[in-house]
Amino acid sequence: MQSINLHLKILIAILVSLGLLITGYQIYVLEIPLKEDETDDIWSLDARFEFQATAGVPIKAQMFIPQLNQDYISLNESFISNNYGVSINQVDGNRRVTWSARRASGPQTLYYRLVLTKRYSDETAAVPPPAPRVPIVLEGPEQIAADALINPIRQHSADIETFITEAIRRVNDITDDNVQLLLGGQTSPLDKARVIDILLSQARIPLELVHTVRLEATANQEPELWLRSHNGERWLYFHPETGQQGIPENRMVWWIGDNPMYSLEGGRQGRVNVTINNSEMNALRLAKMSTDNGSSALLEYSLYGLPLHAQQVYRVMIMIPVGVLVILVLRNLIGIQTLGTFTPVLISLAFRETQVGWGIALFTLITALGLSLRSYLEHLKLQMLPRLSIVLTFVVIVIAAISLFSHKLGIERALSVSLFPMVILTMTIERLSINWEERGGGHSFKVAVGTIIAATLAHLLMSVPVLAYFFFTFPAILLVLVGFMLAMGRYRGYRLTELMRFKALTKQG
Amino acid sequence: MLLWNTWKALKANGVMGINRRNADYVLKYNKRHLYPVVDDKILTKERAIAAGINVPELYGIIETEKDIDRFQKIVAPYRDFVVKPAQGAGGDGILVIADRFEGRYRTVSGKIISYEEIEHQISSILSGLYSLGGHRDRVLIEYRVTPDPIFKSISYEGVPDIRIIVLMGYPVMAMLRLPTRQSGGKANLHQGAIGVGVDLTTGVTLKGTWLNSKITKHPDTTNPVDGVQLPDWDGFMRLATSCYELSGLGYIGVDLVLDEEKGPLILELNARPGLNIQIANDAGLTHRCHKVEHHIAALKKEGRLETVEERMAFSQRHFGQPVPAATTPSEPSEPA
Secondary structure, three states: OHHHHHHHHHHHHHHHHHHHHHHHHHHHHOOOOOOOOOEEEEEEEEEEEEEEEOOOOOEEEEEEEOOOOOOOEEEEEEEEOOOOEEEEEEEOOEEEEEEEEOOOOEEEEEEEEEEEEOOOOOOOOOOOOOOOOOOOOOOHHHHHHHHHHHHHHHHOOOOHHHHHHHHHHHHOOOOOHHHHHHHOOOOOHHHHHHHHHHHHHHOOOOOEEEEEEEOOOEEEEOOEEEEEEEOOOOEEEEOOOOOOEOOOOOEEEEEEOOOOOEEEEOEEEEEEEEEEEEEEEEHHHHHHHHHHOOOOOOOOOOHHHOOHHHHHHHHHHOOHHHHHHHHHHHHHHHOOOOOOOOHHHHHHHHHHHHOHHHHHHHHHHHHHHHHHHHHHHHHHOOOHHHHHHHHHHHHHHHHHHHHHHHHHHOOHHHHHHHHOOHHHHHHHHHHHHHHHHHHOHHHHHHHHHHHHHHHHHHHHHHOOHHHHHHHHHOOOHHHHHHHHHHHHHOOOOOOHHHHHHOHHHOOOO | OHHHHHHHHHHHOOOOOHHHHHHHHHHHHOOHHHHHHHHOHHHHHHHHHHOOOOOOOEEEEEOOOHHHHHHHHHHOOOOOEEEEEOOEOOOOOOEEEEEEEOOEEEEOOOOEEOHHHHHHHHHHHHHOOOEHHHOOOOEEEEOOOOEOHHHHHHOOOOOOEEEEEEEOOEEEEEEEEEOOOOOOOOOOHHHOOEEEEEOOOOOEEEEEEEOOEEEOEOOOOOOEOOOOEOOOHHHHHHHHHHHHHHHOOOEEEEEEEEEOOOEEEEEEEEOOOOOOHHHHHOOOHHHHHHHHHHHHHHHHHHOOOOOHHHHHHHHHHHOOOOOOHHHOOOOOOOOO
């Protein structure tokens, strides 16, 4: 016996930990949302490219668009343009879309839309570090000014990071003569970035200009310029004016380099307007969409991989063990008497069709009618099989009649009773009536009420959407249930009702 | 909190719950393949006869609808008899014919019924109406037990029977079941019969239980149920004890009756005996069962088995009233 107990304990431990491990893996590693209505932010980036076409000239409009292999994953990318050919190519680490048309006239509008989300992305795609660079060759006074700036920077810095910070600080001090000379009177961020680039190139420090947008619902957002350098391990981001180091989480790179965002041939008054919108989307659908896009196969081997109609069946089926667990607890821990072991579960499944209130009403009505018929048949002294057949036929007739009446009365709900399993009802009637004869009316009433209570509880628990989702998404949790059931199999304590039953034995003597 | 106190008190008194009975006794000691021996009364009877154990005499068996014609022939030599489903439960479907009356039959309760009604009853039994799980069944026709007059004053109609729980061949608790008006002459506690505890040593009745509460008087005859000496108690004990060899089941309830002429007879065996016997005896089963299990473990070490007489003596030595509580540890470890 002890070896069995040990065996059982090990088995329970294995099952429970296996179930928890798989579920934990799904939750923490695969990041499958815990709740069905969990939502994620999705961002849609709209770039509207407007210009006036010059009549009689072929048009070629080019615009940088974001790389797709960033921290975010794209769900959808679209180019909307009438009568324009669209092509995308890679240019110096950037993606660029080219719209082209033989002829057009008047105002033109081209749209680009990218929908992306933060979730479910794999680790950041590694951008290869830039190659060591050669100093930009300067002439005469500019070389002197650059040297004059670099020397103090070098003295005030310890590494690439501090060197860049110091350079940015100095370049932004436009009262400095050397800086003024290099800027040549311009003070736009792009010019400052250019000067910073010159200075860093003298120290052979790589530098890239990155144009970023902020993922925030804003209309008409101007891409912001940031600088980034590579310290051999990772990219370091700097703001060219404030010197702020580290890029905010919600900024994403649109394009790299000092080229303007767009270029236009055969048109004028070009203007790009970037609008960013935020919306929320069901996390699970999002996960599925990103799976479709091939970026992760996390749901491939879950029940979501099944065809949709099969999923519907499994959504119900996977909850049956939960219903059975309810019956188990009610019978072995509480001590409620039910008709048969799994009849309540079957009835609770029938409640799915009718909803609880109607279900109980119909169940009670049909069972009561069936019982009265059964007690009448008792006088006729029929054999079992013919008797059961009569009761079944009667049940069908009653169900049909109820449906007809309720339909005439305009209560569509009761129509669903046609799916109320007739065989279950027939067997319930038969067993109740046998119970009635063997144990008396009081007992069979108790059993019937116990069955209804158990069925109702099982149904209520089985139809909690959160639970249904949880079990369907994390089926491994069923192993934990099995562990509990195993433990219940050796439970030897009292049932709640036994505490009442044996109350007389608590008083000594 | 109140429930928790009840729980602790019950545990301290060694009261056995259904879960414990099933897990530690029924599932552990009763091999599934031996169940037919107790579920089928015909099999039980055949085994008992082969082992020389007293049972009500078997008049005949009806196995098919065609056999029903043989009924008249089977009962021809007898004025009174009992018609029973072989696999019935809870005493249902049993027809007790006490006498004949102008070509018809009179039941114990005085009702006159025709041959056709008996025929229908037999047909119902055969179709499985009363059997466990609705299987086809057999009908047995047997000797009608006439209860010993000792029970007249504390019984209402019907036949009182004695239930003895036997663990591995050691009787651990006994109860006398007395039909009442409410139980309709049936000796079934669920239907309202009274259970009266019996001292295993002496066979003297103790206080009783009726519908889960303790009583001292029979509700119909108002005579006290305690202090009655059951005749031939050792005979009862011997029969019950030998049922272990008969059935091979380690945890059974043996139902016996006391016939006016033939003395103690075995009626049937039950592989899942009820727990109300504890209320009737005002004692828990767990302590007694543990005592037996320890005794068996000790014997096993010595490598010997006890005979029926020795086992009977052990039970009578230890399970008289009151059970000395001091010798039974509250929660002994399970014997291996």
